[in-house]
Amino acid sequence: MTPTLTQNRIQDAFARAKANNRAAFVGYLPAGYPSSAEYIREAKTLLEHVDVLEVGMPYSDPLGDGPTIQKAGEKALAGGATISSMFESIKELRSSTEKPLLIMTYYNPILAWGEERFVDDCLSAGVDGLILPDLPPDEADTLRPLALERGLKLTFLIAPTSTPERIRIVAEACTGFVYAVSVTGVTGARSGGALHEVPAMLERARQHTDLPIAVGFGVSNRETANAVARVADGVVVGSAFINALEQGQDLSVLAAEIELGMARG
DSSP: OOOOOOOOHHHHHHHHHHHTTBOEEEEEEETTOSOHHHHHHHHHHHHTTOSEEEEEOOOSOOTTOOHHHHHHHHHHHHTTOOHHHHHHHHHHHHTTOOSOEEEEOOHHHHHHHOHHHHHHHHHHHTOOEEEOTTOOGGGOTTHHHHHHHHTOEEEOEEOTTOOHHHHHHHHHHOSSOEEEESSSSOSOOOOGGGGTTHHHHHHHHHTSOOSOEEEESSOOSHHHHHHHHTTOSEEEEOHHHHHHHHTTOOHHHHHHHHHHTTBOO
């Protein structure tokens, strides 16, 4: 029997955050990092604080990732991380949470795995959606109808350099949420001043969709999180968590501090 997804955990998570006058907290951690066992522990720690968890799929050619996430992915791959082990980890996480679990991945691994097989494996594992940083929606002519049929939500990216027409195409194609990249370039922590182009970009996107818009790339602490939370529906944090783990810090401390920044009051 072909699996399908009927519950929209993503929409529910953003709606609950909005009802509490805050932005949704979206956390990112690559599967298999720092190790398979540690990943489960640290991901569960994040799930105590975040509204949505992005599971990064380690990949050998991550063009959009900054050095922090690249190194984390390399460490996961060196430790034996695979697509199969990622799905097993997600199954374990799903057994203990009802929060949205999304996979952030480049398209090539999906293509190599087989689109239909990948979508089915996502649903069997309890995945709610995919975030696709390198796949333009107008080139996803087979994946989009397949995901729509099975109920798997898709999220594509816009950036400050996106033209009004590109923003329209991306916003109208998203079925999970819209991912807005705060700055041109790769992932990584930056100063709050780098976020000045975000409000205008979100305003343009909202002309074409009622879906939530989450902002990522550059959020590293409570201050930058709050700057984004005041204008966006969700705030994505990833590199800051990896940096914390590399420095031997307790992830729950940083996550709790950034969580406070989600409030709009």
